[in-house]
Structure formats: C-alpha cells, structure tokens
Amino acid sequence: MKLLTGNDLATGDVIWWTGSGWSLHVGDAVDAGAEGEAILARESEARRVNAGYIIDAEQGANGPLPLHIKERIRASGPTVRADLAINTDIPIVRA
Amino acid sequence: MYRYDNYDQAMVDARVEEFRDQARRRLAGEMTEDQFKPLRLMNGLYLQLHAYMLRVAIPYGTLSGPQMRMLGQIARKYDKGYGHFTTRQNIQYNWIKLEDAADILADLASVEMHAIQTSGNCIRNISSDQYAGVAADEVTDPRPWAELLRQWSSFHPEFSYLPRKFKIAVIASAQDRAAMRLHDIGLELVKKDGVIGAKVFAGGGMGRTPMVAPEIRDFVTEDEIIAYVEACLRVYNRYGRRDNKYKARIKILVHELGVEEYRRQVEEEFAHMKTLGIDPPVAELDRIRSYFADPAYESGLSEEVNRSDPDFALWLDRNVVAHKQPGYAIANISLKPVGGIPGDATAEQIELMADLAERYSLDELRVTHAQNIVLPYVRKADLYALWKELDEAGLGAANLDRISDIIACPGLDYCSLANARSIPVAQKIATRFAGNGKEAAIGEMKLKISGCINACGHHHAGHIGILGVDRKGTENYQLLLGGSGAEDCSLGQITGPGFDENGIVDAVERVTDLYLAQRSEGERFLDTYRRLGMAPFKEAIYG
Amino acid sequence: MVDHLDFRNGAVSTETPVSIEEFLGASNATAVRIEPGEDARALLPHLDRLALVEVSFPVFGDGRGYSSARILREAGYQGELRASGDVLVDQLFAMRRSGFDSFAPNAPLDPAVVKASLERYADVYQKTVDGRRPVWAKRHEVA
Numbered sequence: 111m112k113l114l115t116g117n118d119l120a121t122g123d124v125i126w127w128t129g130s131g132w133s134l135h136v137g138d139a140v141d142a143g144a145e146g147e148a149i150l151a152r153e154s155e156a157r158r159v160n161a162g163y164i165i166d167a168e169q170g171a172n173g174p175l176p177l178h179i180k181e182r183i184r185a186s187g188p189t190v191r192a193d194l195a196i197n198t199d200i201p202i203v204r205a
Numbered sequence: 206m207y208r209y210d211n212y213d214q215a216m217v218d219a220r221v222e223e224f225r226d227q228a229r230r231r232l233a234g235e236m237t238e239d240q241f242k243p244l245r246l247m248n249g250l251y252l253q254l255h256a257y258m259l260r261v262a263i264p265y266g267t268l269s270g271p272q273m274r275m276l277g278q279i280a281r282k283y284d285k286g287y288g289h290f291t292t293r294q295n296i297q298y299n300w301i302k303l304e305d306a307a308d309i310l311a312d313l314a315s316v317e318m319h320a321i322q323t324s325g326n327c328i329r330n331i332s333s334d335q336y337a338g339v340a341a342d343e344v345t346d347p348r349p350w351a352e353l354l355r356q357w358s359s360f361h362p363e364f365s366y367l368p369r370k371f372k373i374a375v376i377a378s379a380q381d382r383a384a385m386r387l388h389d390i391g392l393e394l395v396k397k398d399g400v401i402g403a404k405v406f407a408g409g410g411m412g413r414t415p416m417v418a419p420e421i422r423d424f425v426t427e428d429e430i431i432a433y434v435e436a437c438l439r440v441y442n443r444y445g446r447r448d449n450k451y452k453a454r455i456k457i458l459v460h461e462l463g464v465e466e467y468r469r470q471v472e473e474e475f476a477h478m479k480t481l482g483i484d485p486p487v488a489e490l491d492r493i494r495s496y497f498a499d500p501a502y503e504s505g506l507s508e509e510v511n512r513s514d515p516d517f518a519l520w521l522d523r524n525v526v527a528h529k530q531p532g533y534a535i536a537n538i539s540l541k542p543v544g545g546i547p548g549d550a551t552a553e554q555i556e557l558m559a560d561l562a563e564r565y566s567l568d569e570l571r572v573t574h575a576q577n578i579v580l581p582y583v584r585k586a587d588l589y590a591l592w593k594e595l596d597e598a599g600l601g602a603a604n605l606d607r608i609s610d611i612i613a614c615p616g617l618d619y620c621s622l623a624n625a626r627s628i629p630v631a632q633k634i635a636t637r638f639a640g641n642g643k644e645a646a647i648g649e650m651k652l653k654i655s656g657c658i659n660a661c662g663h664h665h666a667g668h669i670g671i672l673g674v675d676r677k678g679t680e681n682y683q684l685l686l687g688g689s690g691a692e693d694c695s696l697g698q699i700t701g702p703g704f705d706e707n708g709i710v711d712a713v714e715r716v717t718d719l720y721l722a723q724r725s726e727g728e729r730f731l732d733t734y735r736r737l738g739m740a741p742f743k744e745a746i747y748g
Numbered sequence: 749m750v751d752h753l754d755f756r757n758g759a760v761s762t763e764t765p766v767s768i769e770e771f772l773g774a775s776n777a778t779a780v781r782i783e784p785g786e787d788a789r790a791l792l793p794h795l796d797r798l799a800l801v802e803v804s805f806p807v808f809g810d811g812r813g814y815s816s817a818r819i820l821r822e823a824g825y826q827g828e829l830r831a832s833g834d835v836l837v838d839q840l841f842a843m844r845r846s847g848f849d850s851f852a853p854n855a856p857l858d859p860a861v862v863k864a865s866l867e868r869y870a871d872v873y874q875k876t877v878d879g880r881r882p883v884w885a886k887r888h889e890v891a
C-alpha cells in the first residue's frame with residue numbers, strides 16, 4: 111500500500127495522511143492508492159503539509175507500517191532516545 | 206576572544222529580521238518550499254528526518270560562558286532539552302519549529318552568535334584548532350585570521366551560490382588538531398624570515414571521493430590573504446562542476462585540472478585581485494588580534510596536582526593537556542560517556558559547562574571537531590575541583606582519544622540522508638570495550654563513524670573508520686583502517702565486505718586484538734597498521 | 749508587481765542581446781547575452797562598444813553569473829549589466845553588490861519587498877564593485 115507523509119510546515123512534525131487530514135501517528139495512516147500525487151499537490155498548495163512524498167507500506171499488527179527503515183524511524187522517533195518516542199511499538203527492522 | 210562592534214551586531218540583527226520576514230512569507234504561502242529552502246539553509250535550518258534542525262555556528266570553535274549558557278537555554282526553551290555538538294565545531298538542535306526559528310536567531314544575536322551560512326552552497330563556518338591561543342606549539346593564534354575570514358565570507362556577494370559547500374580551516378601548529386588538510390581550503394600559519402603568513406592547501410575533503418589537500422602556495426602574507434582566498438574561490442565558482450553534485454566540490458576541480466593548472470589559474474586571478482584593494486588594512490587584523498591577546502595570567506601558581514584519587518588521576522592523564530603558561534592546564538570535557546550519544550549534551554550539562562568555564566576557565570570554552578568541549582584556561586590547582594563537578598554531572602569520562610571517544614554523525618536516527626544508524630554502533634563499541642577492559646591497553650585510537658558517504662563522521666580519517674551503507678534495504682557497515690586527520694594525514698582503506706551491527710563490533714575487536722598482539726614498543730594502532738599493511742588485518746577479520 | 753527593475757535611471761537598452769558567439773563574430777551588436785558557462789573575459793576587449801550585457805540565470809542556484817558580473821565591472825565596464833531569468837528577490841542584494849544594475853526576472857517582483865531587501869543591511873563586509881565602503885574601511889577610516 112501507499113502512504114503519504116511529510117512535515118507540518120510550522121512545527122516540522124512528521125505527519126501521515128489519514129484520508130481526511132494529517133496525524134502524528136503512522137497507525138492512523140490510510141492507503142492513498144493511486145490518489146497520492148493529487149492529494150499531495152492539493153495539501154501542499156494549502157500548506158497543510160510540507161515536503162510531502164509517497165512511500166510503500168505494509169499492513170502491520172497495529173496499522174500500516176512503512177517498508178523502509180528510514181520511514182519506520184520517522185514514525186517511531188530516534189531509536190536511541192526511547193524517552194522521545196512517538197510510538198514505541200514500531201519494529202524498526204523488518205521481520 | 207572576539208567581541209562584536211556595532212557593525213557586527215547590526216549585521217546579525219539585520220539577518221534575524223531578514224529571516225523573520227522570509228519565514229513569515231513562507232508560512233503565509235508567499236513562497237514555495239523550493240524558493241524558501243535555499244534561504245532557510247543559508248540560516249542553518251534544515252528539514253531533517255523528524256523535524257526542522259537548526260545548526261548554530263560556533264566560529265573557530267571558541268565561545269564564552271554566556272554564549273554557552275544561551276545554547277543551553279535554547280535547548281530547554283525551544284528544543285527537547287538537548288543539543289548535538291558536530292564535527293565542524295557547531296551545535297545542532299534537532300526539534301526546531303519554523304515558527305520559533307527567528308526568535309532563536311534573535312536570542313543568539315543577543316549573545317553575538319548566529320546561524321549564518323551553516324548550510325547551503327556557500328562558505329561555511331571557519332574551523333580551527335581547539336587549543337588555539339593556549340597550545341605550546343603554535344606559531345601564533347590562528348583565530349584572528351579565522352575571524353577576518355569569517356567577516357569576509359559573511360554574505361559574500363559573489364560566493365553565495367557556489368557549486369557546493371565550502372569549508373575553510375586555519376591552524377598555526379605543526380600538529381594538526383583540526384583536520385586542516387581535509388578542508389576545501391586549509392591555511393597553516395607559518396613563520397618565514399620572522400614574518401607570519403599562510404601556507405595554503407586546497408582541494409581536500411571527505412565524502413564520496415576523499416582527498417588530502419595538496420599545497421598550492423607556500424606563503425601568503427596577511428595583507429594579501431583575502432585577495433588570495435578570493436582568487437581561489439573565484440576560480441572554483443567559475444569552473445567547479447555543477448552537473449553532478451558528487452563532483453562539485455573543489456577537490457574534484459583541483460584533481461581534474463591538476464594542481465599545477467589550478468595553481469596557475471589562481472595566481473593569475475590573484476595578480477588581478479591584488480589590484481582591486483579588497484584586502485583590509487593590516488590595522489584591521491591588528492584590531493581583531495587585540496581581542497585575542499593573552500589574558501592576565503597569574504604568576505607563581507602551583508604546578509602541583511594531588512593525584513591521590515585514582516579516578517581523578519586517570520582523567521588527568523587522559524583528558525588534561527599541557528598549557529603554554531606555567532600553572533595552567535587545558536582540560537578536555539568528553540561528551541562520550543560509555544553508552545551515551547557522541548556529542549550530545551543536555552541543557553543542564555551545557556549550562557553547567559558554562560558555569561564551570563566562568564569559575565575555572567576565564568569564562569571561555571572551545572568545541573572540538575571530535576565533538577568534545579575544552580576548558581582552555583584552568584589553573585592546575587583547580588583541576589580536582591573541576592573534575593569533581595564534571596564527574597557528578599556525567600561529564601567526567603576519562604577517554605580522550607581512546608577507543609570509546611568515538612566521533613559519530615547523527616546517522617539514521619536523525620539524518621534524512623543516512624543509510625544506516627551511527628549512534629547505536631558507537632554505543633555498542635564503547636560498551637564492548639568498557640566491558641573487555643582493552644581500552645587502556647589500546648591507547649590512542651581514533652574511531653570515526655558516518656551514517657552515509659557524506660562522511661560527516663570523518664570515517665576516512667579514522668584510525669578505524671566505519672561507514673554505514675544500505676544493503677538491499679538493511680543497514681550494513683563497512684570497515685576502514687589507517688586513516689588520519691592529523692598532520693600525518695591519510696585516508697582509510699576499506700577492509701572488504703561489510704557487516705551487520707553486531708558483526709562490525711566483533712570486527713573492530715578482532716582488529717584491535719591483532720594490534721595488541723603485533724605491536725612494537727611505543728606503536729599506536731595507526732603505526733602498527735602502517736607497518737604491517739592491510740593483509741594481516743584482513744586475515745584476522747575474514748580469516 | 750514589476751517585471752523589470754532598473755537602477756540606471758532609465759538608461760536601459762531596448763536592443764535584443766545576441767549570443768556571445770554571434771557578438772564575437774562579425775556582428776555590430778551593442779547588446780550581448782552570456783550564459784553561465786561562458787567566459788565573461790572574452791568580452792573585455794570590446795567593452796567600449798557594449799551598451800548591454802545580459803547575464804543569464806537559468807536556475808538561481810547557479811552562481812557563475814555573479815563572477816561574470818564582477819569581472820566585467822572590475823575591468824571598467826560602465827554599461828547596463830542585466831541579470832535575467834531565475835532572479836529572486838532575496839538575491840538582488842548580492843547581485844547589486846556584484847555589479848548588476850538592471851533585472852529581468854522570470855517572475856514579477858513586489859517593489860516593496862525589493863526595497864526592503866535592498867535596504868536591509870546598512871553595512872557590508874567586503875569591498876566589491878558597487879562602491880560601498882566595507883566596515884573595515886569605516887573602522888580604520890581608509891578609502
């Protein structure tokens with residue numbers, strides 16, 4: 111599946127497309143299917159997302175999980191600072 | 206140290222307002238991200254893996270107690286309570302909001318600091334020797350030259366859109382503590398017939414194609430240094446490659462033209478530049494120099510240090526180095542506690558270091574390219590009290606230039622360009638060697654880790670270097686041996702196939718075991734490697 | 749919004765600039781256009797017959813045009829020096845300092861923003877070709 115991610119323009123927070131808006135939690139993300147480019151263009155224009163892009167993901171136990179480690183770390187927070195984690199239950203390395 | 210006059214202050218204040226306006230225009234949608242990006246980068250604001258990251262310049266690594274205190278306050282007020290000291294003597298904050306960025310720059314300006322040109326394809330922060338002004342072996346203090354270059358390079362109209370970033374280092378000792386020859390331009394101040402001038406090296410760098418800078422001129426006097434550097438830059442700006450970002454650094458130009466031809470072109474441009482009167486009068490360098498005059502050292506201080514506390518004695522032997530002034534010492538604060546994050550410090554630690562500088566080091570600190578902090582003016586009589594306070598705050602690691610004093614870039618935990626994580630590898634290696642007790646026996650060891658080929662962690666210059674690569678979507682680590690960023694500058698060679706995270710830790714141990722078994726009297730790891738060559742190490746690793 | 753900026757009190761050329769090749773050929777043109785990779789020094793023998801040099805910026809990040817401009821001014825060129833193409837408001841200050849005195853940006857500029865960005869810095873650190881006295885000259889009262 112395809113997820114949309116980017117950063118909040120003002121705060122820089124990593125955000126994920128939920129189908130109707132943006133969430134800090136990858137677990138809220140939805141498959142954007144073939145609509146990705148169109149949604150990103152619209153949302154960037156409206157400044158609801160900055161530097162957005164499309165990534166590949168799979169369904170995990172608690173919702174979608176990015177395939178690539180880089181996006182998993184974006185979803186979880188730095189792996190060396192558990193105290194700052196957004197999500198502690200994201201497996202960083204794919205099983 | 207240097208203090209801003211009204212001109213300098215007005216310059217950074219204007220910059221804050223300029224950026225405030227640019228950020229406002231971006232937030233209001235008057236600019237696209239493509240248009241805004243180069244502008245924010247010129248102010249050190251990146252969009253990183255998790256958030257905006259702000260890189261603050263610490264010119265030539267020197268800062269005052271109040272400046273350090275402000276860095277701590279910023280960490281607390283605008284970030285998540287910590288900052289990261291980098292290999293270019295800067296500090297980075299990882300969790301910055303665009304809407305706060307101008308306020309942070311204003312706070313920095315209030316203590317004569319800025320983030321100007323800490324990113325972008327322009328002349329970056331000028332780096333220098335962390336022991337400048339206090340080293341016994343220096344010809345002169347290199348920082349006045351560095352400050353002259355800082356001012357010259359700030360908002361340089363011709364060189365704001367270079368083919369690629371441009372890094373300059375200035376040193377003034379035969380011992381190179383700043384990896385000078387791995388910079389785009391390196392200046393080594395030397396004395397010739399009683400006159401101080403600069404020996405110029407150009408075209409060094411790390412990254413995808415590491416190169417040690419060749420010498421391009423043996424002497425430039427202080428009244429012509431701006432014309433000369435400007436000539437170097439103009440040739441680069443006109444002829445440096447712009448078709449491929451990996452071939453755009455000056456090292457490629459110097460390499461492709463050949464040193465002789467690059468030198469010839471620079472000399473031609475220099476002859477022209479000298480007619481333009483672009484060099485400040487020597488009185489300007491003298492004005493700057495007056496700020497770097499020796500402090501009023503106390504005389505008759507005790508040389509005695511009570512070594513009865515063994516932990517203190519260890520720190521003393523490892524982290525304290527000789528000062529040019531009797532009765533004083535240079536104290537290194539390691540930001541590499543075993544298992545910690547190299548170069549990270551909390552707001553509280555930063556503020557404590559500011560306080561300690563005020564009480565024990567004439568209110569001055571230095572940042573090193575090895576991501577540690579230096580207190581340059583400590584009375585020997587105060588060393589024990591200083592160490593006590595450092596130790597209580599988790600800043601007492603006695604490991605300078607040892608295997609656990611690892612340089613590591615932020616890697617995939619923070620950096621969007623990364624292929625692999627650097628920090629966990631550093632943590633595992635430090636923990637392994639703390640556990641196996643071999644650190645002391647190994648002695649001097651410079652271990653450096655980068656999370657990608659950009660080499661922010663200087664892996665090519667490590668006695669042992671580690672490079673994170675992406676192998677079919679998983680983190681993989683290559684091992685390099687034999688690099689040095691010091692005066693015996695050399696580039697590390699890759700041993701062979703890479704390893705996973707645990708494998709690389711094992712490989713490092715095998716390499717160091719071989720060294721311990723094979724070394725001759727007095728040899729550092731690097732010396733043994735140079736004597737034996739790669740083959741036996743390869744055998745030990747892949748066997 | 750304006751699509752041309754002129755700091756020459758109207759003394760701007762209306763001629764369509766020719767390529768450097770054409771100019772150096774038999775042409776009697778008085779306006780020439782140079783691209784980033786072209787050598788501004790090739791024009792130096794002909795400065796007295798030039799009324800306009802247009803320096804092209806296909807992308808703002810290619811800074812070779814700044815060197816071209818300074819080289820021409822350093823050689824004494826007095827005619828119109830125009831930056832054209834991907835010229836953004838935040839670059840005008842550096843361009844003015846490098847010797848440009850006219851601008852033909854792809855996207856029109858807001859005159860108020862232009863004015864603010866050109867007036868932002870009261871002083872400069874470098875001596876270039878714009879006649880401004882750098883701070884080191886002011887500090888030491890030298891010309």
Ligand code: SF4
Pocket residue numbers: 614615616617620621622623624655656657658659660661662
């Ligand atoms: S070396 Fe690569 S991973 Fe490390 S900080 Fe630099 S760009 Fe990022």
